[in-house]
Amino acid sequence: MDEELLEPLEGYKSYYKDKFKEVAKEYFDKLKEDSKVDVEANIETNKKLKAKKAELDALKKRLDGSKGVNTFLTVLLIGGIILAVGSIFFMATAGYTVYKLIALILGIIFIVISVLIKTLVMKKKLQELKEKVNKKIDECNLLINEAKKQMAPLNALFDWNIPVILTKKTIPTLEIDQFFDAKKYVYLNQKYGLTNNDKNRSTVYCQSGTILGNPFLICKDYITSMVRKTYSNSITIHWTTRIHTKDGTRTIHHSQILTGYVYRMAPSYRYSTYLVYGNEAAPKLSFSRFPTDVENMNDKQIEKFVKKEVKKLDKKESKSLTDKDPNTNYSRFGNDEFEAIFGGTNRNNDVEYNLLFTPLAQSNILKLLKDKEKIGYGDDFIFDKRKCLNYVKSAHSQDIDYSAKPTNFMGYDIIDMEDFFMEYNSEWFKSFYFDLAPILSIPLYQSHKSKEFIYKEDILANLSSYEYEVMANGFDPKLLKPEDACTPNIYKTEYIKTKGNTDEFNVTAYAYRGERRVTYVTKLGGDGHLHTIPVRWIEYFPVEKETKMSINKNNQSRYEFNSADHSKLANLNTHFERGLIGILGYQAMFDADEAIGSTVVKEEGFNLEKTIADLERELDRIDNNQGTDEEGFSPNEDELPKEEKEVSADDIETASDSSDSDE
Numbered sequence: 001m002d003e004e005l006l007e008p009l010e011g012y013k014s015y016y017k018d019k020f021k022e023v024a025k026e027y028f029d030k031l032k033e034d035s036k037v038d039v040e041a042n043i044e045t046n047k048k049l050k051a052k053k054a055e056l057d058a059l060k061k062r063l064d065g066s067k068g069v070n071t072f073l074t075v076l077l078i079g080g081i082i083l084a085v086g087s088i089f090f091m092a093t094a095g096y097t098v099y100k101l102i103a104l105i106l107g108i109i110f111i112v113i114s115v116l117i118k119t120l121v122m123k124k125k126l127q128e129l130k131e132k133v134n135k136k137i138d139e140c141n142l143l144i145n146e147a148k149k150q151m152a153p154l155n156a157l158f159d160w161n162i163p164v165i166l167t168k169k170t171i172p173t174l175e176i177d178q179f180f181d182a183k184k185y186v187y188l189n190q191k192y193g194l195t196n197n198d199k200n201r202s203t204v205y206c207q208s209g210t211i212l213g214n215p216f217l218i219c220k221d222y223i224t225s226m227v228r229k230t231y232s233n234s235i236t237i238h239w240t241t242r243i244h245t246k247d248g249t250r251t252i253h254h255s256q257i258l259t260g261y262v263y264r265m266a267p268s269y270r271y272s273t274y275l276v277y278g279n280e281a282a283p284k285l286s287f288s289r290f291p292t293d294v295e296n297m298n299d300k301q302i303e304k305f306v307k308k309e310v311k312k313l314d315k316k317e318s319k320s321l322t323d324k325d326p327n328t329n330y331s332r333f334g335n336d337e338f339e340a341i342f343g344g345t346n347r348n349n350d351v352e353y354n355l356l357f358t359p360l361a362q363s364n365i366l367k368l369l370k371d372k373e374k375i376g377y378g379d380d381f382i383f384d385k386r387k388c389l390n391y392v393k394s395a396h397s398q399d400i401d402y403s404a405k406p407t408n409f410m411g412y413d414i415i416d417m418e419d420f421f422m423e424y425n426s427e428w429f430k431s432f433y434f435d436l437a438p439i440l441s442i443p444l445y446q447s448h449k450s451k452e453f454i455y456k457e458d459i460l461a462n463l464s465s466y467e468y469e470v471m472a473n474g475f476d477p478k479l480l481k482p483e484d485a486c487t488p489n490i491y492k493t494e495y496i497k498t499k500g501n502t503d504e505f506n507v508t509a510y511a512y513r514g515e516r517r518v519t520y521v522t523k524l525g526g527d528g529h530l531h532t533i534p535v536r537w538i539e540y541f542p543v544e545k546e547t548k549m550s551i552n553k554n555n556q557s558r559y560e561f562n563s564a565d566h567s568k569l570a571n572l573n574t575h576f577e578r579g580l581i582g583i584l585g586y587q588a589m590f591d592a593d594e595a596i597g598s599t600v601v602k603e604e605g606f607n608l609e610k611t612i613a614d615l616e617r618e619l620d621r622i623d624n625n626q627g628t629d630e631e632g633f634s635p636n637e638d639e640l641p642k643e644e645k646e647v648s649a650d651d652i653e654t655a656s657d658s659s660d661s662d663e
Contacts, residue, residue, distance in 0.1 A: 002173045005446070006360075008437040009367045012430075013375045020170045020429045021422065027166055028421050032414075035153035039414055042150040046413045049143040056136040063129040070122045073114040080110025147412035152612050154417075158406035159558045160578040163428040164207065170429070176209035178555075179578055180217065184208050185464035188215055191450075192278035192388040196465050199510065200224050202491045203469040204271075205403050211277075211439070213450040218435065219466070220273040220402060222473070224490050224510075229266040231537035234259040239527035260521030260533030267487050267512050267540060273402070274393040275435045281448040282352035288384040289343035291395070295371050295378025302341075302370070309340035316345065338362045341369055341379070356444055364441035368434075376434040383438055392438050400431040405577075406558055410615070460498045462553045463580075465505075468493035471551055471582040472507045474575040479584060482545035485511035486635040493549075501553045509547070512540040514635050516644040536644065538635060548585055555579040 004011030032039065084107030087100045164176045177184065188194040192215070197203060205220035238255050294302060313332060320330040331350055333339040338357070342365055347353045357365075369379040380395040401408070408424065411417040439445055472480065472491040480489055489509040496504045517539050520532040556564065561576050573584040 002171060005171070005173065005440050006443070007364055007367075008433075008440045009364070009371060009375055012433055012437075013373075016170060016433065017426075017430070020166060021426060023166050023169045024422055024425050027162070027169075028418055031154060031157050035157050037150060037154045037414070042147060042412075042414045045143055045147045045150060046415070049140060049147065049413075052136060052140045052143060056133065056140060059129065059133050059136055063126070063133055066122065066126055066129055070118065070126060073118050073122065076110050077114035077118070080107045080114060083107030084111065144412060149612065151410075151412050151414065151417070152615060154414075155410040155615055156559055156562065158409045160406055161404065162406070162409070163402075163404050163425050163432070166425055167429055167432060174209060174211060176207065179553075179580060180206045180208040180464045180466050182459050182461035182464050184215065185466065186459055188217065188276075188278055191280075193386075194276060194278070194389060197221060197469070197492075199492060200490065201272075202473060202489075203466045204473040205273075206464075206466045206470055207402065210450075211436075212446060214277065214279045214445065214448070215450075216275060216277040216436070216439070217466075218273070218275050218397075218402060218432070220271060222269065222488070222490065223272055224267050224269050224488075226265045227268045228263050229537075231262045231264065231535050232259055233533055233535045235531065235533050237525045237527060237531055239525075254526060256526045258523045258525055258531055258533060260523060260535045262519050262521065262535045262537050264537050264539065266538065269488055271398065272393070273397040273400070274391055275397075275439075277390040277392070277436075277439050277445075278388055278450075279390065279445050279448060280388055280450065281444045282349070282356045282385075283388050285347060285349045285352035285356065286386050287344040287347035287353065288382070290382055291379045292341055292343075292369070293379060294341050294369050295374075302337075306337050306340040310336050313339060313345060333357075335359075335362050338366060341366065344383075356442055358443060361442045361444070365438065368437055368441060376430070376437065381435075381438060390439060392435055394431075394435055397431050397435055400428065402428065402432075404428060461495055462498060462501060462503050463551060465493050465495070467580070468495075468503070468505050468507070468549070468551065471575060471577075471580060472509075472549060474577060474582060475573065475584055477509075479573055480507060480509040480545065480547055482509055482511050482513075482543040484513040484639075485509075485543050485545075486514045486637075486639040487512045487540070496548075502550055503553075504548065504550045507547050507549045509545045511543055513543050514538040514540050514640045516640055516642070517647050518644045519647045538640065550583045552581040552583070553579065554581060 002011075004015045083103050087104035087107060091097075091100050091104070161178065168174060168176050185194070194217075201221040201223040203219055204222050205218075207218045209216055234257050236255055236257050238253065241252050241254065242249050243252060244250075292305070294305065297305060313330075316330050317332050330345060330347075333353075339345065342357075342362075344353065344357075368376060371378045377394065377396040382391070382393045384391040384393075404424075409417065409421055411420070469491050472493065477489050480491070482489075489511050492508050492510065494506045494508070496506060498504070515538065516536065518534050518536050521535055522530050522532055525531050556579055558576070561581070569581075569583065575582040575584075
């Protein structure tokens with residue numbers, strides 16, 4: 001065990017943060033060296049480009065200013081025409097006056113001035129400025145293309161899992177896998193109780209590894225659930241009343257907005273990123289805790305918070321002494337501050353809880369939670385222990401792109417690329433480290449080494465179902481989408497067979513199709529009459545589509561894959577990441593297993609034009625194959641049938657005006 005990991009917060013602050021940056025800088029420098037890019041030439045090119053862009057921005061401002069003047073002259077021309085024509089009209093119908101003559105003269109002056117300036121000055125000036133802008137854009141594009149050529153060799157070398165490689169070099173104690181294979185899943189499943197995701201969630205990212213032989217898994221899932229959605233529509237009604245006053249009767253005009261509501265179930269989609277850690281220490285213990293925002297409190301506020309929570313815990317303990325239900329048993333922990341801030345008061349085994357949270361563990365965790373220096377993220381995580389499995393879900397990890405696609409690092413400005421490389425990977429490491437920090441804070445977990453696991457049966461598959469789902473989510477969703485579906489896909493997989501390095505499996509895409517509905521809601525208006533309000537809503541029906549998919553585990557780097565001859569796959573839908581080739585709908589995949597596995601880079605030297613073409617194709621493929629990216633989804637109504645079906649208000653739940661928000 002690394003000494004720095006015994007106190008995770010201090011270890012990150014004093015060692016790992018700077019160590020990671022040092023490792024990342026060395027890695028980037030090595031990439032530059034291997035790519036043989038001319039750094040100075042690229043810096044000079046981008047210096048020229050920035051100068052050209054500054055000139056372009058100045059020209060665009062001048063063009064916008066000239067367009068503004070031209071617009072003013074157009075308004076002046078229209079105003080002059082209106083003034084002149086109006087003066088002539090009124091003189092013809094109402095007689096001559098000096099003011100009308102002055103207005104006519106002014107109108108003519110406005111017309112003459114605006115026409116002369118627009119035709120003799122502004123037209124030529126605008127044309128010249130547009131030509132200069134277009135010329136400057138062409139000059140910028142030439143420099144951009146030159147910079148892209150200069151950086152193409154480096155862009156070609158960026159690979160998947162760069163942050164993983166850097167993290168392993170920074171913390172050698174951590175063993176991080178290239179992918180989550182079937183053997184590791186069976187290990188987590190049979191020994192620790194991890195199960196596959198249910199039908200309502202699909203894994204879009206996973207990363208497995210071990211800490212001193214104890215397995216962990218970071219997952220990002222795409223989740224769907226049915227929620228009650230509010231649909232509404234409003235109409236405005238008008239009526240009049242007559243009242244008597246001392247001066248007689250007076251008519252009063254009234255208006256009122258009436259709103260009708262319809263509640264219906266609709267699918268909702270969201271992402272969830274979390275860490276799973278398996279350890280046999282305290283195997284019977286289960287508990288959960290939730291964030292308290294304590295890092296934003298001062299000492300007095302913390303003291304007040306602890307006192308308030310301790311009073312609640314005293315009542316909880318007193319009640320447990322008189323309650324015969326063993327599930328409600330609770331006895332106070334020795335450290336009031338830890339008990340109040342960390343929580344875990346719903347624990348089911350006090351003995352194992354005390355073994356787990358030693359004084360050092362308590363100290364480590366309180367430092368994490370009360371981190372006012374913002375070294376990490378403070379108290380932003382849920383900790384849920386379910387016997388041998390520990391789940392950590394942090395707020396910060398929900399905003400981190402753990403996938404680290406190599407295209408993220410591609411660019412044409414070496415300085416900007418290096419800055420982004422360092423910033424992205426440093427934030428990735430920080431997020432990953434502090435997801436693990438609650439686990440690392442517990443010394444018993446680090447001293448408890450996993451016992452040897454004996455597999456009870458042969459494992460035929462190469463990869464886990466989690467990796468199958470990740471690969472499915474890497475394809476263009478339209479290729480897997482069920483017919484008439486108007487919502488995103490949730491992918492579930494079923495293993496078929498394995499040959500060599502290739503797994504074949506079925507992917508089922510679950511989604512919903514929608515049909516338009518209209519319900520007429522009746523509401524009483526202030527005029528004393530009932531009014532019908534049409535409320536349009538969408539009814540959803542589950543649909544699914546099954547597609548065959550294969551994954552070949554060939555362990556090629558991204559550069560090797562892009563450089564290899566994959567002519568056998570040219571007309572197929574493929575997706576490559578982390579040394580895995582996914583092929584969609586390929587029935588004869590097993591026949592190609594040997595050919596795919598043996599493809600290597602041809603020793604033809606570096607071909608600039610081919611590399612640039614490969615990069616462009618890869619970027620196009622990434623743009624098209626964005627996978628699942630919907631959150632807070634609302635359906636694309638263009639994909640819904642146009643016809644509406646009327647549904648009686650008696651068949652639908654309606655709401656009062658007091659509620660008009662989605663739930």
